[in-house]
Amino acid sequence: MAGSRMQLELSRVVHGTARLGVLKGLGSTGQHSLDVPCCLLYTHFGTVPHLTQDTLHTISSLPFVTQVALSHVAEHQDVLEEFKDGLKKFAGLRDTALFCSLHDPAAPCPTGYTTNKTVSVWGSGGRIDMSVAKFMALQKVVQPDWYQSMADGETWQINASRKRVRKSVDRTLAHLDECLLLHQKSQELDRVSMFGVVEGGDILEERVRSARETAKRPVAGFCLDGFQSGAMDPTLRIQLISAVTKELPEDKPRLLQGVGRPDEVLECVEAGVDLFEGFFPFQATERGCALCFSFNVSPDPERAGGTQTDLDEEQHTAGETQPNGDLNCDDQTQMTCFEMNLRDKRYQDDFRPLVEGCGCYCCKNHQRAYVHHLLVTNELLAGVLLMIHNTSHYQSFFHSLREALAGDKLDLLKKRVLGGSCQLADGINVDNSKRNDRD
Amino acid sequence: MAAATVRGVDRNTSESLMSLKKAVTAASPLALRIVAECPVTKARACDLALPHWTVSTPVFMPVGTQGTLKGITADQLESLGCQICLGNTYHLGMRPGPDLIERANGLHGFMNWKRNLLTDSGGFQMVSLVELSEVTEEGVKFKSPYDGKEILLSPEKSISIQNSLGSDIMMQLDDVVSSTVKGPRVEEAMHRSIRWLDRCIAANKHPDRQNLFAIIQGGLDAQLRKACLNEMTQRDVPGFAIGGLSGGEEKDDFWRMVTLSTDYLPREKPRYLMGVGYAVDLVVCVALGCDMFDCVFPTRTARFGSALVPWGSLQVKQKQYAKDFQPIDPDCQCPTCKRHSRAYLHALFKSDTAAMHHVTIHNISYQLTLMRSVRQSIVDGRFPEFIRTFMKRMFPSPDQYPGWAMEALASVNVALD
Numbered sequence A: 001m002a003g004s005r006m007q008l009e010l011s012r013v014v015h016g017t018a019r020l021g022v023l024k025g026l027g028s029t030g031q032h033s034l035d036v037p038c039c040l041l042y043t044h045f046g047t048v049p050h051l052t053q054d055t056l057h058t059i060s061s062l063p064f065v066t067q068v069a070l071s072h073v074a075e076h077q078d079v080l081e082e083f084k085d086g087l088k089k090f091a092g093l094r095d096t097a098l099f100c101s102l103h104d105p106a107a108p109c110p111t112g113y114t115t116n117k118t119v120s121v122w123g124s125g126g127r128i129d130m131s132v133a134k135f136m137a138l139q140k141v142v143q144p145d146w147y148q149s150m151a152d153g154e155t156w157q158i159n160a161s162r163k164r165v166r167k168s169v170d171r172t173l174a175h176l177d178e179c180l181l182l183h184q185k186s187q188e189l190d191r192v193s194m195f196g197v198v199e200g201g202d203i204l205e206e207r208v209r210s211a212r213e214t215a216k217r218p219v220a221g222f223c224l225d226g227f228q229s230g231a232m233d234p235t236l237r238i239q240l241i242s243a244v245t246k247e248l249p250e251d252k253p254r255l256l257q258g259v260g261r262p263d264e265v266l267e268c269v270e271a272g273v274d275l276f277e278g279f280f281p282f283q284a285t286e287r288g289c290a291l292c293f294s295f296n297v298s299p300d301p302e303r304a305g306g307t308q309t310d311l312d313e314e315q316h317t318a319g320e321t322q323p324n325g326d327l328n329c330d331d332q333t334q335m336t337c338f339e340m341n342l343r344d345k346r347y348q349d350d351f352r353p354l355v356e357g358c359g360c361y362c363c364k365n366h367q368r369a370y371v372h373h374l375l376v377t378n379e380l381l382a383g384v385l386l387m388i389h390n391t392s393h394y395q396s397f398f399h400s401l402r403e404a405l406a407g408d409k410l411d412l413l414k415k416r417v418l419g420g421s422c423q424l425a426d427g428i429n430v431d432n433s434k435r436n437d438r439d
Numbered sequence B: 001m002a003a004a005t006v007r008g009v010d011r012n013t014s015e016s017l018m019s020l021k022k023a024v025t026a027a028s029p030l031a032l033r034i035v036a037e038c039p040v041t042k043a044r045a046c047d048l049a050l051p052h053w054t055v056s057t058p059v060f061m062p063v064g065t066q067g068t069l070k071g072i073t074a075d076q077l078e079s080l081g082c083q084i085c086l087g088n089t090y091h092l093g094m095r096p097g098p099d100l101i102e103r104a105n106g107l108h109g110f111m112n113w114k115r116n117l118l119t120d121s122g123g124f125q126m127v128s129l130v131e132l133s134e135v136t137e138e139g140v141k142f143k144s145p146y147d148g149k150e151i152l153l154s155p156e157k158s159i160s161i162q163n164s165l166g167s168d169i170m171m172q173l174d175d176v177v178s179s180t181v182k183g184p185r186v187e188e189a190m191h192r193s194i195r196w197l198d199r200c201i202a203a204n205k206h207p208d209r210q211n212l213f214a215i216i217q218g219g220l221d222a223q224l225r226k227a228c229l230n231e232m233t234q235r236d237v238p239g240f241a242i243g244g245l246s247g248g249e250e251k252d253d254f255w256r257m258v259t260l261s262t263d264y265l266p267r268e269k270p271r272y273l274m275g276v277g278y279a280v281d282l283v284v285c286v287a288l289g290c291d292m293f294d295c296v297f298p299t300r301t302a303r304f305g306s307a308l309v310p311w312g313s314l315q316v317k318q319k320q321y322a323k324d325f326q327p328i329d330p331d332c333q334c335p336t337c338k339r340h341s342r343a344y345l346h347a348l349f350k351s352d353t354a355a356m357h358h359v360t361i362h363n364i365s366y367q368l369t370l371m372r373s374v375r376q377s378i379v380d381g382r383f384p385e386f387i388r389t390f391m392k393r394m395f396p397s398p399d400q401y402p403g404w405a406m407e408a409l410a411s412v413n414v415a416l417d
Helices: A070-083 A086-090 A131-140 A162-185 A204-216 A232-245 A260-268 A278-284 A308-323 A360-363 A370-376 A382-405 A410-420 B003-026 B074-079 B089-094 B099-103 B106-111 B124-129 B155-165 B184-203 B222-232 B251-264 B279-287 B296-303 B334-339 B342-348 B354-379 B384-394 B404-413
Strands: A009-013 A016-028 A032-036 A064-069 A097-101 A118-123 A125-131 A146-148 A193-198 A223-225 A255-256 A290-291 A339-341 B029-038 B045-050 B053-057 B057-060 B082-085 B115-118 B134-136 B140-143 B150-153 B167-170 B211-216 B239-242 B271-273 B292-293 B306-309 B312-315
Touching: A009 A255, A009 A382, A016 A260, A016 A382, A032 B150, A064 A070, A064 B334, A070 A086, A070 A097, A070 A118, A070 A125, A070 A131, A070 A370, A070 B342, A086 A097, A086 A131, A097 A131, A097 A162, A125 A131, A131 A162, A131 B150, A162 A193, A162 A204, A193 A204, A204 A232, A260 A382, A260 A410, A278 A290, A278 A382, A360 A382, A360 B074, A370 A382, A370 B106, A382 A410, A382 B354, A410 B099, B029 B354, B045 B354, B053 B057, B053 B354, B057 B134, B057 B150, B057 B354, B082 B089, B089 B099, B099 B106, B099 B155, B099 B312, B106 B115, B115 B124, B115 B155, B124 B140, B150 B155, B155 B167, B184 B211, B211 B222, B222 B251, B239 B251, B251 B271, B251 B279, B251 B404, B279 B354, B279 B384, B279 B404, B296 B306, B296 B354, B306 B354, B342 B354, B354 B384
Parallel strands: A064 A097, A097 A146, A146 A193, A193 A223, A223 A255, B057 B292, B082 B115, B115 B167, B167 B211, B211 B239, B239 B271, B271 B292
Antiparallel strands: A009 A016, A016 A032, A118 A125, A290 A339, B029 B045, B045 B053, B134 B140, B140 B150, B306 B312
């Protein structure tokens, strides 16, 4: 299996498909592990947005895996080649495993630039064309612990034709075979894990074909691509994800790309997903929002996420906060109902922490009024404090999710997460029309 | 106009007498202990006890304009060894406003900074930032850039805002004139600043916990400076600032005004040189007898990728550093230099704002470390030697030493050659 030592041990499967387990064999010596379901640490070129190592490590229990996108790395290929010791060392990352994805899940990726032999990534300096040879040469200088194979994921547009979708599946399999060949020949990638990528757009047969074919290859796990929020109807998405995971071997991890909303995370975990990209806290930060949804299923009131009273209060607050908060997933930059907009004037003289009971550096030391002030004056510290809180809150949510899976409390967790502010009658059942009828 | 001025003086003199009495009875919340004095120059190392912390001087005070130091958390600032930082009254008075900050337990509570804060009077920003400002005996009149309303910043108003902010050191409102202006306006501003000082002293509601510093004015005219020093040192204020400099004047004029001021300022009170923050200026002005400094330069320049180093500065964003795998300064002990290379910072500037934070941390660390080294050398009795080593490192060769610095140092018995 391409030299990999990565190993998934499932401890529990709930409702037939929701998986609880440990991903073992991570890190340079293989002694580290990742409890799943889990989300990776989202970065810009190895740096969690806005944070230095000091501010990042105020957050307790960070995941052991850091994600970096090839789109940020590609333009620095010559630098990394000269550096020789890999991106982790170059970026000053210690005590973490590195996962290298193709794209940045929080950055737009224009379509229309793939060919049979190449895909394109977009860095700060513009588009970079990538063949499998170049892709693999990059992996050799990045030296991640784990990466995804090159993939043609341009099928998320609403009107992608069946022919285009079929082509993307074929191309992605061809890229995978080529990547595997080069991977096996490469000494540098000897102990590195490769994930195959499942494509297939919104066409069930193509999704199943892609999953089956990919599963035949010696990959360490699977990336589920083309499901990003807004790409398709959420009900269809869950159907497709369920169909895909059914085709995949039980003992290998599944990473869902481009999905981060807590309600969607829960649905997708139920459909058999183990890993997520951690970009959602960053998106909330960029729009001046603090994550405030409830997720506490623990009887221990010390745990973050709020007690029942907090829940009621948050419900009230969030309801007030964003009368236009919407469940329209089309625009990933738009505020969701899991967050509060601290730019809002109501927080001007609100001397409470962002979330009562939250133990993050921001909530322990600062008040909503201060973060509001930093936002309206465009101060850089706003991004720092929000990113600390949002990352911490989101990681705690995943902790709670694992706890819920372990303790048969998934339904309770769903109620908490959705009940807080997103008043959905029955799970996620969103049509494309805007829903402003919250109250 | 003249009559009005005279009336103003009369009224304010009586007020100032009252406040003098008050000042005598109430001990100021500041104590200066001179730890060491350089036997050669006018430099001194002091412990300046303020309500929230004891500050080791000479000290550089980073500027946190709007209640935050540009992307750096209070904890980070504290761990860099910062003992006092600045907030700007003009900015904070506008947003979020004095009432809100008072409700948040002052600026300390609002930004959660446990050590000392110094606030300026707001006058400088008013003159430099706001186009429509008019200075009268009453105060500085200007239009709010946020809602266009006309606002008067009087000495009383400035102190009232600073009282709400709760800073450990407040600055008097002074009549700021550009240091390049000459003529009667400079003299008028100097006299007005004295009158405003008396009004500020009288307006201070918290003399028991907030120190009010006077600001010496007088432009580049030695006679005016002396007159101002003579008047202001008669007031019982806990400290003095040297103002109206560092605004684009010739360095030759600058250092002469500084040294003249420290000659006349009382030994037992702290001296704060406003707006000075370049490394060479800091070292020279410590030699001339100044204790405290502030400047936005180190933090502002950091955000453009300019890192301060013992040999000047290093522009991290320049192409030559793309493959330079050393830290900014291999001898620097700051968190940035301990972890990151020039090459990584160079690349990160294209991806994330954290790159700015890294260089900001480095630059604050540079300034604070420089001042700690200066202090240590004064305590050890080797400050002149420190200056020579510092200058050698800063300039490629002695013929590049700036003339004004050599002259200034020679005036305090330090020869560089």
